[in-house]
Amino acid sequence: METEFYALRKVLIDQHQALQTIYSDRFEGLLIANEGKLVITVDAAAMELEAPFIYLVPKNEVLEFATVAGSTELSFLAFDRNIVPTYYFETAQFYKQRNMVDFRGSACFSNILSLLKMIEFESVNLNTAIIVPLIQSIYSIYSAERGKNTVVNDSTFDIDKRYISNFLLLLEKYYKEEKSLEFYAQEVGISLRHLLKLVKATFGVTIIQLIAERKMMEAKRLLIQSPWNISEIGFALGYKEKSHFSKAFKKVVGYSPMAYKKLIKNIKPVE
Numbered sequence: 001m002e003t004e005f006y007a008l009r010k011v012l013i014d015q016h017q018a019l020q021t022i023y024s025d026r027f028e029g030l031l032i033a034n035e036g037k038l039v040i041t042v043d044a045a046a047m048e049l050e051a052p053f054i055y056l057v058p059k060n061e062v063l064e065f066a067t068v069a070g071s072t073e074l075s076f077l078a079f080d081r082n083i084v085p086t087y088y089f090e091t092a093q094f095y096k097q098r099n100m101v102d103f104r105g106s107a108c109f110s111n112i113l114s115l116l117k118m119i120e121f122e123s124v125n126l127n128t129a130i131i132v133p134l135i136q137s138i139y140s141i142y143s144a145e146r147g148k149n150t151v152v153n154d155s156t157f158d159i160d161k162r163y164i165s166n167f168l169l170l171l172e173k174y175y176k177e178e179k180s181l182e183f184y185a186q187e188v189g190i191s192l193r194h195l196l197k198l199v200k201a202t203f204g205v206t207i208i209q210l211i212a213e214r215k216m217m218e219a220k221r222l223l224i225q226s227p228w229n230i231s232e233i234g235f236a237l238g239y240k241e242k243s244h245f246s247k248a249f250k251k252v253v254g255y256s257p258m259a260y261k262k263l264i265k266n267i268k269p270v271e
Contacts, residue, residue, distance in 0.1 A: 005083065005128070006135060008119055011074040013067050022063045027078035029057040030142060031065075034113065036072030040065045049100065052109045054142050056099035075116055083132055084139045101145045108141055111224055115141075118264075133255065133263060140220040163188050164202050167195065175214045176238050181207055216252040219245075223261045230257045 007027060013020060022031060031040075033051035040047055040055060041064040048068060049055070057063050059081070065074075103109040115138050122130045166188050174183075184207065185192040199207050215237050222233045234245025234257075249257045 006077070006079040006119075006131065008116075008123065009076040009078075011076065013072050013074070020065050022057055022065070022076055023061070024057070024078050025060055026080075028059050028081050029076055029078035030138065031055040031057055031063065032075045032077060032112065032116065034073040034075070036070055037068035038065050038072055039068060047100075049102075050104065052103040052106075054101050054103065054112070056142070058099075077116065077119070077135065077138065079135050083135055101142055103145065106145065108145065108221070108225055112138055112141055115224075130263065133253075133260065136253075137220055137224055137264065140217045141224070143217055144221045160198055163190055163195070163198055167199065171210065171214060175211050176218075176236065178238055212248065212252055216249055219249055219257065220253065220260070223257060224264055230261070233257070 007024075011020065022029065032054050033049070035051045037048065037050050040049055042061065051072065055063070057076075057078075103112075115134050119131055119134050122134070167184060170184055170187050181196070182192055185195040188195055190198075196207065199205070199210065203210065205213075219233055219237060222228060222236070223230075226233065228236070230245070231242045234242055237245065239245035239248065246256050246258075249255075249260070253260060255263065
């Protein structure tokens with residue numbers, strides 16, 4: 001299934017099949033492996049991965065893969081970059097595992113499979129109003145798990161990239177708390193003006209937008225996965241009032257938390 005803004009392709013391969021290739025000059029994509037072992041090759045560098053995992057395939061990047069043993073079940077969810085904030089893609093270079101997230105031992109992978117089934121179900125009617133937030137939800141879970149990886153402070157980075165790397169470490173640690181912009185600049189070790197300029201130049205958004213997006217990414221994950229009510233989720237993210245959380249959520253996501261939760265809950269996945 002392919003439309004103007006997304007495509008979903010399901011693949012089942014075994015060890016007797018030839019090397020498979022994924023490439024798109026239109027979309028970013030998430031290669032979602034449910035079971036089996038794969039050898040993935042990107043830019044002539046091969047790596048062996050065991051499912052479940054998700055690998056981000058940027059637009060115009062050629063990814064080759066083959067199963068190691070037995071069969072491997074894959075889904076390739078490709079989507080227009082405008083569906084999720086662009087800076088999500090720019091942060092990959094600062095993470096130790098970069099585009100790959102290992103979901104072994106993670107209970108949230110079952111949520112991703114359920115969301116994929118929902119997208120498959122809604123694709124019959126091309127229901128954009130539902131499919132877009134479903135794709136965003138999958139990417140939110142992927143990004144939240146990637147955020148648990150170690151942020152790299154690579155010796156090959158220039159000085160400004162090291163500052164950004166340190167800032168991302170701080171952001172991941174403190175985004176749920178009320179910290180001033182001066183706090184981040186002081187901890188990074190540069191002036192606030194310099195940090196504001198670096199963040200804007202690197203990600204195309206402000207620090208305040210980054211923090212808000214990170215909070216809402218976590219909020220969507222919690223609305224999907226946790227048993228907490230909306231007030232509890234808001235409090236966990238630093239909002240003392242439910243109304244403040246709801247307003248902030250709707251500003252970023254386009255839905256109120258209650259509407260978003262109902263949207264996800266009421267969709268019937270394919271059996």
